Amino acid sequence: MKTLLFRILASAVLAAVAWLLLAGASSPKGATLEPDKLIILSTTDVKGKTGPCG
Amino acid sequence: MDSIKAGYSQVVLVDNGGFFDESEMRRDLSWFLMDVMKLLGYDAVGCSEKELRFGVGYLKAQLKRTQLPMVCANLYDRKSGKLLLPPYVIKQVGTVRVGVFGLISNVLDLGPSRDSLRVEEPGAAAKRVVAGLRKKGATIVVLLSQLGKIESEDLVTAVDGVDAVIVGHNVPLLQKGRMIKNTVACYGGSEGQYVGRTVLTLDARRRMATGDDETFILGPEIPDRKDIAVLVKGFEDTFNEKLRKLEKERAAQEAEKATSGTPDHYLGQEVCARCHVAEAAQWKATGHARAWQTLVAARKEAVPECVRCHVVGYNQAGGFKELTLTPGLANVQCESCHGMGTQHDAYGSTPRKVTEQTCRSCHTKETSPEFDFALFEPHVNHKGVGTPQPLPESPMKKQLPAGK
Numbered sequence: 001m002k003t004l005l006f007r008i009l010a011s012a013v014l015a016a017v018a019w020l021l022l023a024g025a026s027s028p029k030g031a032t033l034e035p036d037k038l039i040i041l042s043t044t045d046v047k048g049k050t051g052p053c054g
Numbered sequence: 055m056d057s058i059k060a061g062y063s064q065v066v067l068v069d070n071g072g073f074f075d076e077s078e079m080r081r082d083l084s085w086f087l088m089d090v091m092k093l094l095g096y097d098a099v100g101c102s103e104k105e106l107r108f109g110v111g112y113l114k115a116q117l118k119r120t121q122l123p124m125v126c127a128n129l130y131d132r133k134s135g136k137l138l139l140p141p142y143v144i145k146q147v148g149t150v151r152v153g154v155f156g157l158i159s160n161v162l163d164l165g166p167s168r169d170s171l172r173v174e175e176p177g178a179a180a181k182r183v184v185a186g187l188r189k190k191g192a193t194i195v196v197l198l199s200q201l202g203k204i205e206s207e208d209l210v211t212a213v214d215g216v217d218a219v220i221v222g223h224n225v226p227l228l229q230k231g232r233m234i235k236n237t238v239a240c241y242g243g244s245e246g247q248y249v250g251r252t253v254l255t256l257d258a259r260r261r262m263a264t265g266d267d268e269t270f271i272l273g274p275e276i277p278d279r280k281d282i283a284v285l286v287k288g289f290e291d292t293f294n295e296k297l298r299k300l301e302k303e304r305a306a307q308e309a310e311k312a313t314s315g316t317p318d319h320y321l322g323q324e325v326c327a328r329c330h331v332a333e334a335a336q337w338k339a340t341g342h343a344r345a346w347q348t349l350v351a352a353r354k355e356a357v358p359e360c361v362r363c364h365v366v367g368y369n370q371a372g373g374f375k376e377l378t379l380t381p382g383l384a385n386v387q388c389e390s391c392h393g394m395g396t397q398h399d400a401y402g403s404t405p406r407k408v409t410e411q412t413c414r415s416c417h418t419k420e421t422s423p424e425f426d427f428a429l430f431e432p433h434v435n436h437k438g439v440g441t442p443q444p445l446p447e448s449p450m451k452k453q454l455p456a457g458k
Binding site: 032033034035036037038039040041042043044045046047048049050051053 | 058061062063064065066067068069070071072073074075076077080083084086087090102104147148149150152194196218220221222223224225240242243244245246247248249250251252253254255256262286289290349352354357359360363364421
């Protein structure tokens with residue numbers, strides 16, 4: 001009984017460690033900011049301008 | 055752009071085309087802007103008839119040199135029957151797979167490329183490309199449209215599956231975008247003074263749940279990226295010198311032709327000031343009297359479409375030609391608003407009224423978005439009654455017209 005409990009606990013710990021390692025590897029340098037957002041920045045019809053006239 | 059990227063991990067940067075200058079004299083700006091876009095990390099750029107104005111060979115050579123990802127899904131080489139450019143790009147942006155495709159109008163003249171290229175009907179191309187992008191796993195589809203406002207809106211109404219459309223080609227600037235059926239439409243302003251920010255909220259499948267869009271003026275509050283600013287200054291110094299030389303040559307040729315056959319011409323404010331002393335003194339305190347300096351500060355003193363509104367009678371009889379030839383006609387002077395000095399007799403007895411339309415010939419929505427006639431006019435009207443309200447400090451503080 002004791003061996004069975006030990007085995008279950010060991011499996012759980014191993015699974016937790018594996019999950020943490022995988023999670024760490026999949027988020028490069030910190031968490032994704034606003035993961036449920038996609039931002040599209042756009043410019044249009046620039047017509048040769050590098051800036052306003054002044 | 056950097057500040058947006060600091061707050062959000064999933065950002066796509068696009069331009070929907072129309073960035074080549076229309077003047078042959080200013081062709082250098084085309085390759086320079088391509089270089090800058092590449093440096094800024096544009097993920098995709100669209101194509102308009104402007105990008106074809108120097109010929110297909112020129113565009114292809116610059117694309118090869120810069121490796122800028124230009125897309126267009128309905129522009130074909132007549133001879134080979136193949137697409138001139140890649141129809142789309144697919145980018146993995148964080149957890150989102152984004153497909154970006156471009157469309158050009160099939161009712162426009164392609165200029166020197168008209169005989170070598172063919173444009174497919176945009177709706178048919180859109181249906182095919184959207185289906186293809188979805189098949190390749192794109193969960194978000196963005197259209198870079200050079201179809202104009204009405205055609206772009208009609209297209210996304212008829213074709214399902216476009217999540218966002220960047221609307222270009224002579225499109226009115228609207229601060230707030232709008233939903234067209236299931237598509238967020240962005241109507242960013244032209245001439246590099248604005249940036250559109252479209253925010254898509256994603257569901258668990260990384261598809262668009264909701265969308266919102268707003269266009270921002272790139273005012274002085276938003277600092278230039280230092281490395282790009284250095285690059286722009288270096289380019290503009292060389293380019294302006296080249297333009298100045300060309301402009302001087304052209305002005306000298308015109309001066310030779312003389313304007314003696316034209317009875318009416320500009321005189322300059324010094325002539326007006328001989329009688330209108332108080333008005334001239336008041337004018338000296340206005341921004342109009344420093345208009346040339348603001349152009350110099352912005353390094354745009356050799357750009358004809360800018361010069362036009364910072365001098366008197368640009369390239370007209372007796373008007374400003376070039377600073378060394380006509381130094382007395384720099385700045386916005388009396389005749390800019392009141393007309394040619396030699397016509398004085400004609401309207402001297404009945405003063406010519408300066409209306410909002412007079413101001414609007416230069417203070418357009420594009421060049422002067424903060425302009426409000428009621429607020430600005432008291433600063434220049436010579437009446438000297440009371441203290442005019444202070445002018446807005448920056449265009450960023452003024453709201454743009456909202457979408458309807």
